[in-house]
Amino acid sequence: MSTDETKTIAAETSAETSAAPAENQNRKQPFPKGFLETISTGWADRPEQLPSERAQAAYAAARRDAVSAAFPGQRLVVPAGSYKQRSNDTDYPFRAHSAFAHLTGWASDAVPDSVLVFEPVPGGGHDATLYLRERADRTTAEFYGDATIGEFWIGPRPALAGVASDLGVATAHIDDFEARPGDLVLDEDDDLTRFVSELRLVKDAYEIEQLRLAVEVTARGFDDIVADLPRIIATPRGERAVEGIFHHRARVEGNGEGYDTIAASGPHACYLHWTRNDGAVVPGDLILVDAGVEVDSLYTADITRTLPVSGTFTAVQRTIYETVREAADAAFAVAKPGVKFRAVHEAAMAVIAQRTAEWGLLPVTADEALDADTGGQHRRYMVHGTSHHLGIDVHDCAQARRDMYYDGLLEEGMVFTIEPGLYFQIDDLTVPEEFRGIGVRIEDDVLVTADGVENLSAAIPRTADEIEAWIARLSA
Numbered sequence: 001m002s003t004d005e006t007k008t009i010a011a012e013t014s015a016e017t018s019a020a021p022a023e024n025q026n027r028k029q030p031f032p033k034g035f036l037e038t039i040s041t042g043w044a045d046r047p048e049q050l051p052s053e054r055a056q057a058a059y060a061a062a063r064r065d066a067v068s069a070a071f072p073g074q075r076l077v078v079p080a081g082s083y084k085q086r087s088n089d090t091d092y093p094f095r096a097h098s099a100f101a102h103l104t105g106w107a108s109d110a111v112p113d114s115v116l117v118f119e120p121v122p123g124g125g126h127d128a129t130l131y132l133r134e135r136a137d138r139t140t141a142e143f144y145g146d147a148t149i150g151e152f153w154i155g156p157r158p159a160l161a162g163v164a165s166d167l168g169v170a171t172a173h174i175d176d177f178e179a180r181p182g183d184l185v186l187d188e189d190d191d192l193t194r195f196v197s198e199l200r201l202v203k204d205a206y207e208i209e210q211l212r213l214a215v216e217v218t219a220r221g222f223d224d225i226v227a228d229l230p231r232i233i234a235t236p237r238g239e240r241a242v243e244g245i246f247h248h249r250a251r252v253e254g255n256g257e258g259y260d261t262i263a264a265s266g267p268h269a270c271y272l273h274w275t276r277n278d279g280a281v282v283p284g285d286l287i288l289v290d291a292g293v294e295v296d297s298l299y300t301a302d303i304t305r306t307l308p309v310s311g312t313f314t315a316v317q318r319t320i321y322e323t324v325r326e327a328a329d330a331a332f333a334v335a336k337p338g339v340k341f342r343a344v345h346e347a348a349m350a351v352i353a354q355r356t357a358e359w360g361l362l363p364v365t366a367d368e369a370l371d372a373d374t375g376g377q378h379r380r381y382m383v384h385g386t387s388h389h390l391g392i393d394v395h396d397c398a399q400a401r402r403d404m405y406y407d408g409l410l411e412e413g414m415v416f417t418i419e420p421g422l423y424f425q426i427d428d429l430t431v432p433e434e435f436r437g438i439g440v441r442i443e444d445d446v447l448v449t450a451d452g453v454e455n456l457s458a459a460i461p462r463t464a465d466e467i468e469a470w471i472a473r474l475s476a
């Protein structure tokens with residue numbers, strides 16, 4: 001074979017293995033003849049060790065049964081999703097669609113572009129099949145030449161039989177999947193999308209165990225931050241140091257963060273989703289840290305603590321802090337099965353209205369501020385809701401109907417946040433000068449029990465006194 005022929009083969013090979021239609025060849029080294037003749041040989045057999053079924057498999061099967069019962073006779077398609085381009089030929093880390101993870105039990109280890117299909121069977125019910133791109137044989141160019149999916153590049157990929165055994169579901173190669181007219185496809189079909197979102201409102205035992213784990217790891221991440229406060233203060237962009245310290249814990253013990261960490265020091269705490277995190281952490285200020293570890297099953301915690309950087313609250317900071325805690329405690333006190341989800345928010349907001357009125361911040365009385373039609377003046381200082389469901393998504397069950405969510409009733413097994421706050425912007429002329437630039441949020445994750453709620457994050461210090469003792473203990 002001439003050199004030219006070799007080049008032709010190399011060009012064909014890379015064109016065939018690339019997902020991009022006209023791949024840039026400016027830094028491709030051609031594979032010479034000797035490489036192509038030898039690359040596919042000399043590899044030991046890989047005996048397939050079939051794993052035993054993972055703990056989540058039985059739970060995922062029960063969830064699929066619920067979906068099957070709700071859509072008789074219909075073919076349902078639940079894609080895992082694909083890579084998302086970050087720039088040029090780099091992608092964001094792949095994360096499976098939450099509903100796909102919920103219905104398969106395949107989470108941080110899911111293969112991109114997989115599809116779960118519910119095939120209706122005569123006589124009722126469905127057969128579920130998980131289609132995935134099985135690893136390519138070592139005789140293929142994909143193996144050595146495809147930087148996105150080739151095992152030479154990204155490491156071992158599972159075989160169909162292994163996935164079937166691990167997840168307890170039938171598997172097939174993605175090339176055998178065909179979309180059909182009439183398919184109900186997740187995210188395209190509103191009824192299916194709503195159903196699988198509402199299916200996650202009440203957590204099963206596996207989910208509750210995973211949420212407990214996510215909170216436990218998150219607690220260790222908060223301990224890491226507190227223990228490292230002296231170094232954080234000494235770092236010019238101390239907020240980034242906070243983000244990085246938490247990230248370390250999230251990656252070492254979990255899949256990562258469930259959402260971008262908010263490390264908001266001083267007046268930044270008044271920006272509810274401050275994720276720029278490029279500020280200094282200055283003694284005398286408060287720092288608000290809102291962070292949650294997503295564990296390998298993809299369940300995430302969502303916790304906020306607000307810390308005095310110097311270790312002790314000033315009198316004004318303590319007053320504001322303890323008022324937020326009073327609002328949170330009021331929310332905890334009403335939460336139990338049979339109560340409306342919105343009642344939890346209303347209990348917290350009643351405290352916020354009462355105290356901001358007492359401080360002379362409102363142009364109306366607390367009762368007037370709480371009027372559903374004409375009030376709301378107190379919400380200037382807390383514009384966000386008090387609670388959201390929590391699970392595989394930080395804002396879980398997002399496609400549930402309002403009747404099932406905000407206006408729905410609490411049920412045993414639901415998990416949600418309680419996270420009131422008070423935020424006095426640095427340039428807010430309606431508040432006394434000493435309030436300006438102070439933002440406080442306290443966020444806990446709770447599980448609805450038979451007669452109330454259990455605070456899953458109770459082990460993380462929460463009162464002003466506990467917070468000061470925590471800092472003294474870990475960072476002194």
Ligand code: GLY
Binds near residue numbers: 259290291302388394
């Ligand atoms: N943790 C951010 C939020 O709940 O919006």
Ligand code: MN
Binds near residue numbers: 417
């Ligand atoms: Mn939250």
